[in-house]
Amino acid sequence: MSATTVETGRLPVAKRSTLAKEFNDGRAMIGRNLIAYKRVPQLLVFSTIQPVIFVLMFTYVFGGAIKNSLPPGMNYVDYLMPGIFVQTVVFGSLAAGVGLATDLKSGLLERFASLPVTRSSVLVGRTGADATRNIFVVILMFIVGTIVGFRVHTNVFGLLASMALVVYFGYALSWIFATLGLAVKDPETAQAAAFPLLAPLVFASVAFVPATSMPGWLQPWANNQPVSSVVLATRALVNGGPTAHYVFWALFWCTVVLVIFVPLGVRTYRRAI
Amino acid sequence: MPTTAVRVSGLTKRFGEVQALAGIDFEIPEGTIFGLLGPNGAGKTTAVRILATVHKPDAGSAEVLGYDVVKDPNEVRMRIGLAGQYAAVDPNLTGRENLRLMGRLAQVEPSYIPPRADELLRSFDLVDAGDRPVRTYSGGMRRRLDVAASLVQKPPVLFLDEPTTGLDLQSRQALWNTIRTLVHEGTTVILTTQYLEEADQLADDLVVIDHGKIIAQGTAGELKRNLGGTVIELTMGEDTDVDRAVSLVGAVTGSEPERQGALLRMPSPDGSHLLTQMLRRLDDEGVQPTAVALREPSLDDVFLALTGHAAEEEQASENGQGNGKPKGRRNRRAS
Numbered sequence: 001m002s003a004t005t006v007e008t009g010r011l012p013v014a015k016r017s018t019l020a021k022e023f024n025d026g027r028a029m030i031g032r033n034l035i036a037y038k039r040v041p042q043l044l045v046f047s048t049i050q051p052v053i054f055v056l057m058f059t060y061v062f063g064g065a066i067k068n069s070l071p072p073g074m075n076y077v078d079y080l081m082p083g084i085f086v087q088t089v090v091f092g093s094l095a096a097g098v099g100l101a102t103d104l105k106s107g108l109l110e111r112f113a114s115l116p117v118t119r120s121s122v123l124v125g126r127t128g129a130d131a132t133r134n135i136f137v138v139i140l141m142f143i144v145g146t147i148v149g150f151r152v153h154t155n156v157f158g159l160l161a162s163m164a165l166v167v168y169f170g171y172a173l174s175w176i177f178a179t180l181g182l183a184v185k186d187p188e189t190a191q192a193a194a195f196p197l198l199a200p201l202v203f204a205s206v207a208f209v210p211a212t213s214m215p216g217w218l219q220p221w222a223n224n225q226p227v228s229s230v231v232l233a234t235r236a237l238v239n240g241g242p243t244a245h246y247v248f249w250a251l252f253w254c255t256v257v258l259v260i261f262v263p264l265g266v267r268t269y270r271r272a273i
Numbered sequence: 274m275p276t277t278a279v280r281v282s283g284l285t286k287r288f289g290e291v292q293a294l295a296g297i298d299f300e301i302p303e304g305t306i307f308g309l310l311g312p313n314g315a316g317k318t319t320a321v322r323i324l325a326t327v328h329k330p331d332a333g334s335a336e337v338l339g340y341d342v343v344k345d346p347n348e349v350r351m352r353i354g355l356a357g358q359y360a361a362v363d364p365n366l367t368g369r370e371n372l373r374l375m376g377r378l379a380q381v382e383p384s385y386i387p388p389r390a391d392e393l394l395r396s397f398d399l400v401d402a403g404d405r406p407v408r409t410y411s412g413g414m415r416r417r418l419d420v421a422a423s424l425v426q427k428p429p430v431l432f433l434d435e436p437t438t439g440l441d442l443q444s445r446q447a448l449w450n451t452i453r454t455l456v457h458e459g460t461t462v463i464l465t466t467q468y469l470e471e472a473d474q475l476a477d478d479l480v481v482i483d484h485g486k487i488i489a490q491g492t493a494g495e496l497k498r499n500l501g502g503t504v505i506e507l508t509m510g511e512d513t514d515v516d517r518a519v520s521l522v523g524a525v526t527g528s529e530p531e532r533q534g535a536l537l538r539m540p541s542p543d544g545s546h547l548l549t550q551m552l553r554r555l556d557d558e559g560v561q562p563t564a565v566a567l568r569e570p571s572l573d574d575v576f577l578a579l580t581g582h583a584a585e586e587e588q589a590s591e592n593g594q595g596n597g598k599p600k601g602r603r604n605r606r607a608s
Contacts, residue, residue, distance in 0.1 A: 010351075010352065010427050011385045011389060011425075011427050012381070012382040013351065013381065014381065014382045014383060016380070028374055035365055035366055036363075036365040106361055107358065107360070107361030108363060110357050111357060111361040112378065113325075113326070114325040114327055114353060114355040115350055115378045115379050116347050117350075273327060
């Protein structure tokens with residue numbers, strides 16, 4: 001790799017094309033955020049231990065009660081696990097907001113703003129690191145699910161497609177919380193503000209229980225909201241049955257979120273520093 | 274003729290209700306140390322952030338090594354280093370990883386980065402801590418790493434926003450030496466500080482900023498000379514009526530001295546003569562100072578004379594700089 005001199009004294013600059021520069025910056029930022037998960041494993045607790053407890057609790061405590069409202073012949077754990085995959089990445093997406101608010105408060109974002117870094121790389125680094133983490137967490141949840149009796153009824157491609165969809169959904173949600181974190185500028189506030197947003201999405205959904213057990217006024221929401229759409233698509237991909245319709249709506253929601261929150265996140269980032 | 278490293282003209286910036294900068298101008302020759310001096314909220318940090326392309330000015334212009342900070346921010350970013358007010362390093366990375374990250378983001382040719390990181394760890398006395406996560410560092414170590422991180426690319430122009438805040442005396446002096454070495458090698462350093470001693474020690478030229486405006490400009494020596502020859506300090510005993518002493522001294526000098534507890538202080542172009550008169554008058558009235566001093570004026574005195582308040586006292590307009598972010602970690606030196 002050749003280097004060019006900018007100014008006397010300054011260390012030589014790596015010669016990179018715009019694309020190579022974006023790649024360098026994004027990778028550096030993703031790497032930095034991933035190291036945090038390695039150094040501070042507690043950060044992973046929320047996105048791993050908690051879903052494991054959910055799996056055990058729903059399977060062994062509520063499972064018996066919920067089983068009666070399931071389609072006949074369906075195992076509750078097979079019904080539950082796709083919901084758990086999605087729930088895991090939904091709560092995990094909070095990390096983007098908390099992380100960016102922390103970086104803002106610590107002055108790191110100010111420092112990055114004074115460096116010749118691709119502007120979007122801070123956000124790409126954050127959301128990209130969380131997507132990488134989600135791949136790991138979803139695989140872990142699959143293993144936990146398998147231990148308690150979860151079985152894929154389609155094939156390995158269905159499984160991989162479902163995991164990819166779940167990770168994509170988590171990535172889209174990361175942009176919502178990235179925007180939120182940069183707007184509130186405080187890690188604790190970002191965390192506190194996120195839960196009221198997430199609870200109706202995760203719990204008033206078909207992730208853990210079928211909508212038929214809910215009051216009539218809640219059912220349209222529970223059947224069609226984004227988390228449910230992704231859960232239904234994931235379920236179809238691993239449990240079988242009609243798939244295309246559900247996958248379409250799941251991808252639709254992910255794309256809507258990205259189309260709105262990528263530009264909004266970048267704008268909020270520019271204003272936050 | 275030395276070339277100009279930084280040129281600032283008519284710079285203004287407002288954050289909501291707060292006029293952080295109300296039109297400032299200065300030029301900094303290459304290879305010098307320039308001091309921006311002023312209390313909290315004076316606008317120093319805003320000026321630095323604009324020069325470092327973090328904020329955009331509302332009006333006016335600023336150039337760094339000939340590049341406009343608004344039109345060519347990336348050219349500017351290739352040539353500067355910034356150590357802001359916070360120890361802006363990643364607590365989860367080790368010291369070495371932080372330095373390497375900054376080198377990478379500063380687009381330094383990869384083969385130069387690891388040796389440069391090692392070199393900085395050595396010169397900032399962080400070799401033993403180099404492979405420990407920064408969250409285990411003390412405040413002083415973090416601050417040193419922060420300054421080191423601004424130097425990875427060997428920037429021709431370096432901005433240090435209150436770099437020695439929170440450092441002990443030894444680290445402070447070590448950093449001063451590092452700054453002097455950098456300047457000797459041709460770096461231009463722009464330094465903001467509330468510590469007048471620091472500006473006095475380091476800065477070739479300085480501006481004093483208060484409420485977003487430059488209220489004085491020159492070398493430390495010039496500023497002191499403008500103030501007059503000497504400063505008289507009288508310390509009153511515990512049982513003395515200090516108010517009475519103030520009025521007695523005021524009657525001799527024609528203006529009230531500045532009072533800090535039991536300490537009376539006044540600039541004087543003709544120190545020894547005035548001091549004799551003062552002591553005679555106080556003695557006539559039976560007032561005995563416990564300590565008497567006649568000294569060269571410090572920048573503290575200059576600051577006080579210019580602004581009517583001491584440099585390090587807490588300002589009501591604390592949120593004047595930055596955009597309302599908390600100014601937590603700043604510890605002030607007790608005066």
